[in-house]
Amino acid sequence: MTYGMRRRIVSAMFVGACALSVLIALVPLAMILFFVVREGIQSLNVALFTQMPRPVGETGGGMLNAFVGTLILTALGASAAVPIGIVSGIFMSEYKGSRFAVAVRFAADTLNGVPSIVVGIFAYGIAVLPFRQFSALAGGVALGIMMIPIVARTTEELLLLVPGALREGALALGATRARAVFTVIVPAALPGIVTGILLALARIAGETAPLLFTSFNNQFFSTNLRQPISSATVQIYTYATSPYVDQHRQAWAAALVLVAFVFVCSLAARFVTARVQRLRG
Amino acid sequence: MGDRGDLGFRLAIGAVALLVVAVVVGIGVLLVRQSWLSIQEFGVRFWLTRTWDPVAGEFGALAFVWGTLYSSILALLIATPIALGIAVFISELSPVVLRGPLTFLTELLAAIPSIVYGLWGIFVLIPLVRSLQAATPESIKALPFFSGPPFGVGMLSAGLILAVMVIPFTSSVAREVLKTVPVAQREAAYALGATRFEAIRAAMFFARTGIVGAVMLGFGRALGETMAVTMVIGNRPNITLSLFEQQHTMAAVIANEFTEATGDLYLHALIEIGLVLFVITLIVNAGSRVLIWAMGRTRTPQLAAAPAAAGAAA
Numbered sequence: 090m091t092y093g094m095r096r097r098i099v100s101a102m103f104v105g106a107c108a109l110s111v112l113i114a115l116v117p118l119a120m121i122l123f124f125v126v127r128e129g130i131q132s133l134n135v136a137l138f139t140q141m142p143r144p145v146g147e148t149g150g151g152m153l154n155a156f157v158g159t160l161i162l163t164a165l166g167a168s169a170a171v172p173i174g175i176v177s178g179i180f181m182s183e184y185k186g187s188r189f190a191v192a193v194r195f196a197a198d199t200l201n202g203v204p205s206i207v208v209g210i211f212a213y214g215i216a217v218l219p220f221r222q223f224s225a226l227a228g229g230v231a232l233g234i235m236m237i238p239i240v241a242r243t244t245e246e247l248l249l250l251v252p253g254a255l256r257e258g259a260l261a262l263g264a265t266r267a268r269a270v271f272t273v274i275v276p277a278a279l280p281g282i283v284t285g286i287l288l289a290l291a292r293i294a295g296e297t298a299p300l301l302f303t304s305f306n307n308q309f310f311s312t313n314l315r316q317p318i319s320s321a322t323v324q325i326y327t328y329a330t331s332p333y334v335d336q337h338r339q340a341w342a343a344a345l346v347l348v349a350f351v352f353v354c355s356l357a358a359r360f361v362t363a364r365v366q367r368l369r370g
Numbered sequence: 371m372g373d374r375g376d377l378g379f380r381l382a383i384g385a386v387a388l389l390v391v392a393v394v395v396g397i398g399v400l401l402v403r404q405s406w407l408s409i410q411e412f413g414v415r416f417w418l419t420r421t422w423d424p425v426a427g428e429f430g431a432l433a434f435v436w437g438t439l440y441s442s443i444l445a446l447l448i449a450t451p452i453a454l455g456i457a458v459f460i461s462e463l464s465p466v467v468l469r470g471p472l473t474f475l476t477e478l479l480a481a482i483p484s485i486v487y488g489l490w491g492i493f494v495l496i497p498l499v500r501s502l503q504a505a506t507p508e509s510i511k512a513l514p515f516f517s518g519p520p521f522g523v524g525m526l527s528a529g530l531i532l533a534v535m536v537i538p539f540t541s542s543v544a545r546e547v548l549k550t551v552p553v554a555q556r557e558a559a560y561a562l563g564a565t566r567f568e569a570i571r572a573a574m575f576f577a578r579t580g581i582v583g584a585v586m587l588g589f590g591r592a593l594g595e596t597m598a599v600t601m602v603i604g605n606r607p608n609i610t611l612s613l614f615e616q617q618h619t620m621a622a623v624i625a626n627e628f629t630e631a632t633g634d635l636y637l638h639a640l641i642e643i644g645l646v647l648f649v650i651t652l653i654v655n656a657g658s659r660v661l662i663w664a665m666g667r668t669r670t671p672q673l674a675a676a677p678a679a680a681g682a683a684a
Contacts, residue, residue: 096565096567096568097565099565099567100565100566100567100568102567103566103567103570104463104566104567106455107455107456107458107459107463108459108463109455110451110452110453110454110455110456110459111455111456111459111460111472113452114452114453114456114476114479114534114537114541115475117479117534118475118478118479120490120494121482121486121487121490124490124493124494125486125489125490128493172386173386173389173390176383176386176387177383177386177387177389177390179383180383180384180386180387181387183380183383184380184384189384189387190387192391193387193388193390193391195656196390196391196393196394197390198655198659199394199652199655199656200390200393200394202590202591202594202651202652202654202655203394203397203594203648203651203652204593204594204595204596204621204647204648204651205484205594205596206594206596206621206624206625206644206647207397207401207594207644207647207648207651208397210400210401210404210624210628210641210644211393211396211397211400211401213628214400214401214404215396215400218404234393237389237390237393238390241390265375265376265379266375266376266379266380267375267376267379270379288481291481292481294483295482295483295484295485295486296483296484297483297484297485297596297597298484298596298597298621298625301625301628301629302628302629305629322483322485325485325486325489326485326488326597326601329485329488329489329492329493329601330492330601337493340489341489344485344486344489347483347485347486348482348483348486351478351481351482351483352478352481354481355474355477355478355481359470359474363470
């Protein structure tokens, strides 16, 4: 075998190995989606969303309280994190050269890398311990903290993409910085920011670890923010580790709902990103 | 007037941005304060002993540290070659039409909630690992890596599930890093008659700092992962090399025992584990960001220097 042939064979093998790694990664993805859909669809029915859990041993019932809980927790988290995240993002992009902006960016990236269970401990410390009471509010605090850095960094990145001429035009017309930001720059980046928020929502709606000892769990229907509250994810955890087949069934169905939500959000994000890229040429 | 208005605006949004910094600092302060009893009581011994006996009030976290490091390194060994292969395939080899869909699919892996991974782990992966273990010949089971009871629950399942979860993070950062390698560099390699492999190898060598950063970022993710791991690893504080043995991790012990912790010392011991997890992930993430950032910085001077260097060589 000549040297040149050997080099070509090595190269072909390398290309093959790279293609193979893509296939290897797609196997677990396909398997997860396949099982979640196959197992979940059997138990996906109206009762899942409209009925309360039945006592252990009885079949049927649903996870109404858990889904309502997840909605409340996600909304609580978002209501704090979206404004804080967007404003922090504006700060980082408007004053990008300043030392403080670098510090905020570093803090946001750090926060993004903090394990969710540690965020849970923090929320426990500031929102459970002082009141000696697990509560929906504490769960919302935990989810909000997880969401802030995602919203902030997405906002920053998208604002930096807005052409400088837009800002200069607004300032030349005599707008103050604040006016230029809120009436020209942010609106120009809005579709992307909304996408970022959607992705962040998908991420926190699927969180379990930070809720274990903040919002805890509640077998009853509750919308009281000062009481423990159930959530779809913690309920899946409880059901998955229980010995009852009927609970496993419902865990799969709830997992299907979560995955469908994540999938739709990711698809929407991809659609918007593609459109933004096309507009920018 | 305008200037004063701008200053007011800057201060107002700066105050909100300060919250982000305050949360990070707050997490550090709270973790130290809430673990103080344990830090004082055990000192360094906490990290060097493995007795975890809440009833006797004796706490040593060595077994959890072992499990966290073992599972994360195992995940890294499995995930890194695959993630880099994906990054190279998508950024260098794939037909343009496949690029978007493949990126979307790998990122979907990152978007699937941890609890769904755990559910899948319990009902699909564990039975698979169990049958794999049953099919393992006795001669191989004699090795320390493969001994252990045939439960399917254990280190191998945890490592596998973590690897799948880490792949999208490493590969997406590696892809970004490869994008910063100047096209001229690859063109030069091809012009010299390099094969695809040789040109890409040169590009990867150019991007090595950033690629190490990408791998570290994946490691940081693996260290802190909680739900999926706690559902498949078995939650037994064993210190063993065996892939089939049930083990435990730092994040898993917090998730499992936090609400059951009776007594302040027990709670403080768990929070001390959280504190160290926080510090480790902080260091790993900061390190990886510095590397990726350094990679991005070398790009411009290199580009500017390239024609000059070429001229000198000629």
